[in-house]
Amino acid sequence: DAGVTQSPTHLIKTRGQHVTLRCSPISGHKSVSWYQQVLGQGPQFIFQYYEKEERGRGNFPDRFSARQFPNYSSELNVNALLLGDSALYLCASSLVGQVWIGTQYFGPGTRLLVL
């Protein structure tokens, strides 16, 4: 089985632009979570979706939004990019996620550089 896949692998944007990152979970997994990992730090939780509904949200501004599609893939959108949004964006999938996320498996990430 394929693992979690993310696209694109790398992205360069300028301040003020918008970006969309994509994630496909492991087959059979219904929960997708998004994380931001700034260089030298651990991943920070942004969102969790289960069965197309938002089930958890971290401490990120409204410029960050996400959605999950009927096939359980997900998009993370970031508007009005700031220099500080430069990071590795990780997607993780798990089998369950309504009240308990369970074991998460991570994709390779999308590295975003904002200039």
Add this chain to the structure above:
Amino acid sequence: GQQLNQSPQSMFIQEGEDVSMNCTSSSIFNTWLWYKQEPGEGPVLLIALYKAGELTSNGRLTAQFGITRKDSFLNISASIPSDVGIYFCAGQGIGNQFYFGTGTSLTVIP
């Protein structure tokens, strides 16, 4: 956002030595996970713990879910050069949020 306190921050050890690292939280967690991350890649799951007091092994790795549910440790026995990387603990608390530790950078000297 909240991050778990992980120690030590970095370790430099000789090949063959055992390694121990731990993770503490001010909150109770229902799940503790340990991940390894190598440069340019996403974290790879090593061990998952679901019950207070649980002790689980995966090859040379052993991890425990603390009785208080506020801590966990990871041991690596007989380290080898490919153990090099950054090790993160992670826990799920209230509200379906996952929190990650600050990471322990491991360097193994052949």
